[in-house]
Amino acid sequence: MPQNPAAPVVRPRRLRSTPAMRRLVGETTLEARQLVLPVFVADGIDAPRDITSLPGVVQHTVDSIRREALAAAEAGLGGIMLFGVPRDEDKDARGSCGVAPDGILNRALAAVREEVGDDLVVMADTCLDEFTDHGHCGVIGTGARGEVVVDNDATLTAYNELAVAQAAAGAHVVGPSGMMDGQIASIRAALDGQGHHDVAVLAYSAKYASAFYGPFREAVGSSLQGDRKTYQQDPGNLRESSREVRLDLDEGADMVMVKPAMSYLDVLRQTAEISDVPVAAYQVSGEYAMISAAAERGWIDHDPAVMESLLSIRRAGADIVLTYWALLAAKLLAEGRGRR
Numbered sequence: 352m353p354q355n356p357a358a359p360v361v362r363p364r365r366l367r368s369t370p371a372m373r374r375l376v377g378e379t380t381l382e383a384r385q386l387v388l389p390v391f392v393a394d395g396i397d398a399p400r401d402i403t404s405l406p407g408v409v410q411h412t413v414d415s416i417r418r419e420a421l422a423a424a425e426a427g428l429g430g431i432m433l434f435g436v437p438r439d440e441d442k443d444a445r446g447s448c449g450v451a452p453d454g455i456l457n458r459a460l461a462a463v464r465e466e467v468g469d470d471l472v473v474m475a476d477t478c479l480d481e482f483t484d485h486g487h488c489g490v491i492g493t494g495a496r497g498e499v500v501v502d503n504d505a506t507l508t509a510y511n512e513l514a515v516a517q518a519a520a521g522a523h524v525v526g527p528s529g530m531m532d533g534q535i536a537s538i539r540a541a542l543d544g545q546g547h548h549d550v551a552v553l554a555y556s557a558k559y560a561s562a563f564y565g566p567f568r569e570a571v572g573s574s575l576q577g578d579r580k581t582y583q584q585d586p587g588n589l590r591e592s593s594r595e596v597r598l599d600l601d602e603g604a605d606m607v608m609v610k611p612a613m614s615y616l617d618v619l620r621q622t623a624e625i626s627d628v629p630v631a632a633y634q635v636s637g638e639y640a641m642i643s644a645a646a647e648r649g650w651i652d653h654d655p656a657v658m659e660s661l662l663s664i665r666r667a668g669a670d671i672v673l674t675y676w677a678l679l680a681a682k683l684l685a686e687g688r689g690r691r
Contacts, residue, residue, distance in 0.1 A: 379662055379666040380665070381658070381662055381665055381680070381684065382684065383426055383427040383428055383429070383677075383680070383684055383685075384427055384428070384429045385665065385670065385671055385672060386428050386429055386661075386671075386672055386673075386674060386677040386680055386681065387428065387429055387430040387431065387472075387474065387631070387673045387674075387677060388419075388423050388428055388430070388431050388432070388673075388674070388675070388677035389431075389432045389633075389673050389674075389675060390411060390416060390419055390431060390432065390433055390434070391408070391409070391410045391411060391435075391436055391570050392410070392411045392412070392413060392416045392433060392435060392436065392456065392459040393410035393411065393412070393435075393436035393455065394435075394436065394437050394438050394441065394455035395438045396410065396412055397412065398412065398415075399411050402566065402570045404565065404566035404570075404636070404640055405566045405570060405636055405639060405640060405643075405675065406640075406647070407643070407675075408570065408639075408675050410436055410570065413458055413459050413462050414462075416459050416462060416463060417462050417463065417465075417466045419431075420463040420466050420467050420471060420473075421466055421467060422678060423467075423471055423677070423678065424467045424470045424471040426677075426678055426681040426682070426685075427681060428471065428678070429471075429472060429671060430471060430472035430473070430474050430523075430524070430671075431463065431467075431471055431472070431473060431474065432474040432475070432476060432526065433456060433459055433460055433463065433473070433474065433475055433476065433522075434456070434476045434481060434570070435449065435454065435456025435457075435459065435476075435481055435482070436455065436481060436570070437449075437454065437455050437456075437481065437482055439484075441454075441482075442482055442483060442484040443482075443484055444483060444484060444485065444491060445479075445483070445490055445509060446479035446480075446481075446483040446509065446513075447482070448482050449479060449481070449482035449513050449516070450509075450512045450513055450516045451516075452516065452519075452520070454482075454516075456476075456481075456517070456520075457516055457517065457519075457520040460473060460517060460520035460521045460522050461520045463521070464520070464521030464522075465521070472523045472524060473521060473522055473523050473524070474522060474524040474525075474553065475520075475522040475524070475525050475526060476526055476528060477510060477513050477514050477517060477525040477527040477528065478510075478513075478526075478528045478529045479509060479510075479513070479529065480529070487501050488501065488506070488528070488529035488530070488531075488582065489501035489502065489503070489505070489506030489509070489529055489531060489582070490502045490505040490506045490508075490509055492505060500581065501531075501581065501582055503531050503532055503533075506529065506531050506534075507531055507533060510527055510529065510531065510534055510537065510538055511537055511538060511540075511541035512541075513525075514527070514538045514541055514542055514550075514552075515541055515542060515545050515547065518542055518545070518547040518550040519545075519547075522550060523550065523551065524551045524552070524605075524606075525538065525550060525552055525553070526552075526554075526555060526608075527552065527553075527554065527555060528555040528558060528610075529555075529582065530555065530558050530582045530583050530584070530595075531582065533602070534554075535552055535554050535598075535599045535603060535604045536602035536603060538552055539552055539602065539603045551605035551606065552603070552604055552605050552606075553604075553605065553606040553607075553608060554599040554602075554604035554606065554607050554608065555608050555633075556592070556595050556596040556598075556599040556604065556607040556609070556622070557584060557592035557595055557596060557607075557608070557609045557610070557618050557622060558583050558584065558608075558609075558610045559583055559584045559585070559586050559610070559611065559615060559618075560578060560583035560584060560585065560586065561583075561611050561614070561635070561637070562637065563611050563614065563635050563636065563637030563638055564611075564635060564636060564637060565636065565637055565640075566636035566637060566639070566640045570636065586614075589617065589618060589621065592609070592622065593621055593622070593625060596622050596625060596626060597625065600627065600628065605628060605629075606628055606629045606630070606631055606671070607622060607626055607628060607629075607630055607631070608630070608632065608633060608673075609630070609631070609632045609633070609669075610633040610635060611633060611634070611635040611637070611638060612632035612633055612634045612635070612664045612672070613638045613660060613663065613664065614638070615632075616663065616667040617667075619632050619664065619667040620668050622668065623667070623668025623669070624668070629670040629671055630668055630669055630670050630671070631669060631670065631671035631672070631673060632664050632667070632669040632671070632672055633672075633673040633674075634660065634664060634672060634673065634674040634675070634676075636675070638660070639674070639676065642656050642657060642660060654679075654683055654688065657676050657679065657680065657683075658680065658683060658688075661674060661676070661680055
């Protein structure tokens with residue numbers, strides 16, 4: 352390279368010369384404690400059942416979810432997020448099986464909490480879509496022109512009941528994911544009113560109407576026909592997400608989340624800049640499936656791609672990452688393979 356004898360040669364590569372040097376000056380870190388493992392627990396099965404569009408992910412039984420939670424705690428993960436998968440015959444228009452103490456999600460929450468106590472943060476998905484026969488995230492009503500709509504205020508009442516039931520079952524954190532207006536303030540008041548002052552609320556503050564949720568819908572046996580564009584955000588909107596985040600912060604959210612993660616890193620960065628509470632990001636099922644499928648075909652190297660994807664989410668500003676690779680990532684980190 353050209354030399355200027357009047358000035359020192361700047362060589363940034365000096366700080367990349369060895370693994371130890373790269374580790375010393377690394378700007379973004381990834382640790383097991385920052386990871387949350389999303390898991391599915393299904394009613395009416397007697398052994399874990401594979402999810403075809405999510406290679407390596409299963410629908411658990413209540414017994415196997417105990418073992419998975421214990422493995423997560425032993426791996427040093429930060430938390431586990433439970434999603435319930437009821438039998439079709441138990442679904443109804445209000446998702447009432449989500450509130451029932453003997454419903455699949457509440458039974459699983461109780462079992463996991465019994466297994467790990469306070470050694471792992473136990474989180475619950477606080478939404479109706481898994482439990483309703485129509486598959487929407489809220490209670491269905493009729494609009495001014497006779498069209499079918501999700502009734503925001505009726506849904507808040509259902510969310511309050513759901514959150515209280517999950518707290519009673521043992522959840523440390525409830526995660527309202529339906530993008531209803533006012534859901535955080537409503538749930539906070541309901542929890543406090545029942546004495547659950549220490550149960551935190553993780554707000555799905557910027558959740559987009561994404562094409563990357565397809566495998567998840569198989570995982571939870573979704574009954575949805577149509578889409579959720581009237582309550583989830585338009586993928587083209589950025590300013591709107593900052594408004595949603597600020598509203599949730601004003602309503603008392605303990606944590607806020609961006610979902611999906613990888614296609615919305617700009618949203619995640621913006622959220623991290625304005626939030627005064629921890630920021631989570633959900634690496635969703637379609638993002639997992641893309642990397643898995645490419646690796647299965649030999650097009651990319653699986654483990655380095657996984658870790659690079661998680662680092663990108665952390666680099667954009669996430670304090671917490673929900674990922675189906677949480678256990679794998681913890682293993683790779685423990686083996687010293689978390690960075691190249």
